[in-house]
Amino acid sequence: MSDTGTATARAGGVGGWVRGQLRNIAPFATLLFLVIFFSFASESFFTVVNFANILNQVSITAIIAVGLTFVILCAEIDLSVAAIANVTGIVVAFFTLQESYVNIANLPLPGLVAVLIALLICFALGMVTAFGVTFIGIPSFIMTLAMMQIADGMSALFVRGQIAYAVPDIVLTLGSGSIFGVPWIVIVAGLFLLVAHLVLTYTRFGRYVYMVGGNREAAEYSGVNVKFIIGAVLVIGAVCSGVAGMLGVAYFGSAQQNEFTTYLLDAIAAVVVGGTSLFGGRGGIPNTIVGLFVLGVLNNGLDHVQIDPFLKILIRGLILLAALVINVYAQRLRSQAENAGD
Amino acid sequence: MTESSDTPLLEMIDISKSFGGVQALRGVDFSLRAGEIHGLVGENGAGKSTLMKIIAGVHHDFQGTMKLDGKPVRFRSARDALDAGVGMVHQELSIVPDLTVAENVFLGTQPKTRLGTIDWRRMVRESREHLAGLGIHVDPTTIIGELPIGLQQLIELARVLFSGARIIILDEPTSALSPPEVELLFTTLRRLRDSGRSMVFISHFLDDILSISDTVTIFRNGQKVITSPVAEIDKRQVIEQMIGIGHRELEESYTGEITLDTQFDAPVIMETRGLSHERTFQDVSMQVRAGEVLGIYGFMGCGQIELARALFGKIRAQGVLTLDGKPIKLTRTSIARQEGIAYVPESRRSMLFHHEPLYKNMSISILERISRMLLKPSSEREIARGHIDNLRIRTPGPDQLLGNLSGGNQQKVALAKWLTHAPKVLILSEPTRGMDVGAKEDVVRIVRGLRDKGIAVIVVSTEPETVLSLADRILVMKKGEIVREFAGDTVSKDRLLEAA
Ligand SMILES: Nc1ncnc2c1ncn2[C@@H]1O[C@H](COP(=O)(O)OP(=O)(O)O)[C@@H](O)[C@H]1O
Numbered sequence: 001m002s003d004t005g006t007a008t009a010r011a012g013g014v015g016g017w018v019r020g021q022l023r024n025i026a027p028f029a030t031l032l033f034l035v036i037f038f039s040f041a042s043e044s045f046f047t048v049v050n051f052a053n054i055l056n057q058v059s060i061t062a063i064i065a066v067g068l069t070f071v072i073l074c075a076e077i078d079l080s081v082a083a084i085a086n087v088t089g090i091v092v093a094f095f096t097l098q099e100s101y102v103n104i105a106n107l108p109l110p111g112l113v114a115v116l117i118a119l120l121i122c123f124a125l126g127m128v129t130a131f132g133v134t135f136i137g138i139p140s141f142i143m144t145l146a147m148m149q150i151a152d153g154m155s156a157l158f159v160r161g162q163i164a165y166a167v168p169d170i171v172l173t174l175g176s177g178s179i180f181g182v183p184w185i186v187i188v189a190g191l192f193l194l195v196a197h198l199v200l201t202y203t204r205f206g207r208y209v210y211m212v213g214g215n216r217e218a219a220e221y222s223g224v225n226v227k228f229i230i231g232a233v234l235v236i237g238a239v240c241s242g243v244a245g246m247l248g249v250a251y252f253g254s255a256q257q258n259e260f261t262t263y264l265l266d267a268i269a270a271v272v273v274g275g276t277s278l279f280g281g282r283g284g285i286p287n288t289i290v291g292l293f294v295l296g297v298l299n300n301g302l303d304h305v306q307i308d309p310f311l312k313i314l315i316r317g318l319i320l321l322a323a324l325v326i327n328v329y330a331q332r333l334r335s336q337a338e339n340a341g342d
Numbered sequence: 343m344t345e346s347s348d349t350p351l352l353e354m355i356d357i358s359k360s361f362g363g364v365q366a367l368r369g370v371d372f373s374l375r376a377g378e379i380h381g382l383v384g385e386n387g388a389g390k391s392t393l394m395k396i397i398a399g400v401h402h403d404f405q406g407t408m409k410l411d412g413k414p415v416r417f418r419s420a421r422d423a424l425d426a427g428v429g430m431v432h433q434e435l436s437i438v439p440d441l442t443v444a445e446n447v448f449l450g451t452q453p454k455t456r457l458g459t460i461d462w463r464r465m466v467r468e469s470r471e472h473l474a475g476l477g478i479h480v481d482p483t484t485i486i487g488e489l490p491i492g493l494q495q496l497i498e499l500a501r502v503l504f505s506g507a508r509i510i511i512l513d514e515p516t517s518a519l520s521p522p523e524v525e526l527l528f529t530t531l532r533r534l535r536d537s538g539r540s541m542v543f544i545s546h547f548l549d550d551i552l553s554i555s556d557t558v559t560i561f562r563n564g565q566k567v568i569t570s571p572v573a574e575i576d577k578r579q580v581i582e583q584m585i586g587i588g589h590r591e592l593e594e595s596y597t598g599e600i601t602l603d604t605q606f607d608a609p610v611i612m613e614t615r616g617l618s619h620e621r622t623f624q625d626v627s628m629q630v631r632a633g634e635v636l637g638i639y640g641f642m643g644c645g646q647i648e649l650a651r652a653l654f655g656k657i658r659a660q661g662v663l664t665l666d667g668k669p670i671k672l673t674r675t676s677i678a679r680q681e682g683i684a685y686v687p688e689s690r691r692s693m694l695f696h697h698e699p700l701y702k703n704m705s706i707s708i709l710e711r712i713s714r715m716l717l718k719p720s721s722e723r724e725i726a727r728g729h730i731d732n733l734r735i736r737t738p739g740p741d742q743l744l745g746n747l748s749g750g751n752q753q754k755v756a757l758a759k760w761l762t763h764a765p766k767v768l769i770l771s772e773p774t775r776g777m778d779v780g781a782k783e784d785v786v787r788i789v790r791g792l793r794d795k796g797i798a799v800i801v802v803s804t805e806p807e808t809v810l811s812l813a814d815r816i817l818v819m820k821k822g823e824i825v826r827e828f829a830g831d832t833v834s835k836d837r838l839l840e841a842a
């Protein structure tokens with residue numbers, strides 16, 4: 001092996017730059033394409049009112065996606081996010097006084113206590129997942145699949161097929177209220193995205209998340225407490241889901257079984273479509289934001305054009321597939337560049 | 343020798359083989375008689391495996407003539423060779439770990455029932471009988487991956503035998519075996535020899551070679567040096583031929599005596615007592631002092647790599663480990679780091695972050711010291727610039743992606759990670775593997791500098807040159823145990839090899 005310093009610009013020129021940035025460019029191009037397409041296809045799409053609608057519609061997904069971004073950056077996955085959102089929302093309603101016609105054996109507690117218990121529940125479920133993944137060594141894919149069932153089972157036991165409506169005031173405000181015309185839920189989602197971005201970019205913990213995701217073995221050989229980091233992101237994922245679940249109950253106006261099922265796919269799609277690598281270590285909150293808009297614009301835009309509603313599901317699936325192809329392809333290009341460097 | 347005849351069973355004449363620019367074999371002659379065990383020795387890269395792969399039909403583009411039973415042959419594939427009675431147990435096991443023992447024994451040749459389905463009952467019965475015949479008593483329905491590696495190896499051997507091979511090649515079969523397993527293997531090999539089969543046996547363990555073989559052939563640098571009946575050669579002569587004493591211009595300083603500059607009075611920094619890890623190493627007791635470089639030398643698979651990992655908490659070992667006289671439990675690597683233990687593994691890939699900039703690679707282990715909660719990229723870059731200068735890392739700057747550096751420079755980055763705040767103990771596993779001469783000298787210079795600052799350095803290697811050029815004191819490991827210490831005296835490559 002000759003030791004002649006830096007290998008010079010292998011993937012030179014504009015082509016090289018595009019390949020290197022494919023992960024970031026593709027989602028943005030997709031978003032731009034969708035916006036332009038729907039603007040031409042529908043008169044009502046490109047309006048301030050509709051933009052506000054989109055923001056409102058993606059907020060719950062956004063809060064879940066924040067947690068998932070941490071998890072996926074660590075090269076893990078969490079399939080229990082929607083189920084945990086559901087059970088947390090149900091728990092907060094369970095501990096709130098319901099109207100007399102609601103047939104749930106609820107235990108009314110002061111609003112803040114109910115919120116605290118709900119947060120504790122999602123935290124505890126996250127801890128169980130973290131324990132299973134880090135200490136027992138169950139792959140997160142399987143562990144969170146089990147957790148999804150557990151959380152769904154808890155939801156079922158709490159509501160027993162009934163529907164609850166009342167939630168604590170603070171949850172009601174944050175989930176369905178507005179301030180100066182801006183929905184609180186949009187503000188909360190924005191705050192979650194902002195804080196997560198700051199944590200991932202500017203704190204030691206954030207750096208560890210990227211490094212563990214980038215090369216877990218190297219992180220361990222560098223003396224990073226890898227199990228702690230992986231456990232922590234799984235707990236973050238669960239708590240974000242829990243918050244989304246509580247606000248979601250207020251947003252929908254009810255708490256019931258299977259209320260959040262579609263959010264699992266949406267949240268994962270938002271993270272991955274945004275360009276965060278499924279293999280960990282690349283991407284971040286800005287990617288997730290773009291991904292959220294791609295999904296939001298798509299879901300919203302399809303409602304504005306005349307289209308078979310049953311076709312919508314298929315279209316969403318195809319878009320997700322395209323994003324996955326790009327995600328994996330971008331990874332391959334990067335590995336090739338790495339091998340060339342050796 | 344149990345038998346002798348004039349025409350050898352297998353004859354290789356003037357064999358040459360190159361891989362791209364690498365000349366792996368140069369005009370090698372080799373012959374194997376019926377009913378002999380033929381030992382093959384030589385340093386890593388001498389060409390032993392390459393010659394054997396030619397015999398076993400793995401490599402087919404080579405120059406030279408190959409004769410089996412006096413007739414020229416040329417195998418086009420391993421299958422071809424097996425049909426002609428030549429089987430090989432490779433250095434890298436080729437069993438299928440998820441299948442049962444019986445399926446592995448019959449791999450590719452499963453018996454069929456009249457209905458065309460696989461005859462399981464016959465497969466299990468025959469493999470049990472066959473294995474028992476070799477002294478291996480194991481339930482044929484066990485998943486093979488769950489068995490000890492030594493047993494797996496014996497079963498692979500059984501498969502090769504079962505396919506009817508007359509010539510069996512074993513490439514370093516004992517490096518993963520425990521002593522009783524080696525005994526079982528040797529008993530089996532002797533029995534096979536007595537039944538008229540021929541074997542080639544490659545090993546780094548010269549004692550093994552000398553005890554089991556009838557004939558030895560020594561390779562050096564792609565050439566055959568000598569073939570001799572075992573009775574007429576001893577271990578010392580084998581080593582001399584292997585490393586080529588007499589070719590002093592080639593050997594430079596390494597064959598000469600090196601005086602170890604051992605410190606006997608410096609305080610002990612790290613000590614182990616009775617450290618053991620499963621089957622990889624047993625009862626290791628040793629001390630490392632401040633300001634000394636302790637070399638740990640042994641052949642591949644001797645447990646020294648695992649020992650190094652255990653000292654960093656990457657794997658958990660039983661026994662006592664003390665640091666500055668205080669017992670510590672290394673349940674994870676982050677504890678080792680906080681205690682002041684640093685580790686550079688043998689593979690750069692497992693140490694570095696290829697798509698991250700240099701400065702992040704260098705700061706990962708010291709983030710706690712330079713930042714409380716928020717990162718300080720400016721000080722990270724500052725520190726990285728210092729290392730780039732000190733270690734002469736060739737790169738435009740700290741923001742360069744690690745993957746853009748050449749191998750030797752990456753190796754320096756792996757070292758730099760630990761140098762910002764001097765560790766108490768620095769463990770280096772194969773620190774100069776794959777480096778060119780210049781980069782090796784840089785490493786020697788860096789390690790000496792650290793030692794002079796009072797750091798206890800442990801260098802673990804399978805290359806005698808590495809240990810000799812760095813260490814002040816040398817421990818030799820053999821099959822998981824420390825068997826010899828060289829301290830305060832002179833040592834040379836041949837004495838090191840002799841001990842291992
Ligand atoms: N498949 C291969 N491709 C390229 N080089 C090879 C290959 N196999 C062996 N070599 C090279 O040929 C030389 C001899 O290797 P080998 O026969 O494996 O040595 P030994 O078994 O004696 O340690 C070495 O320099 C090795 O790097």
Ligand SMILES: [Mg+2]
Pocket residue numbers: 390391392433513
């Ligand atoms: Mg070999």
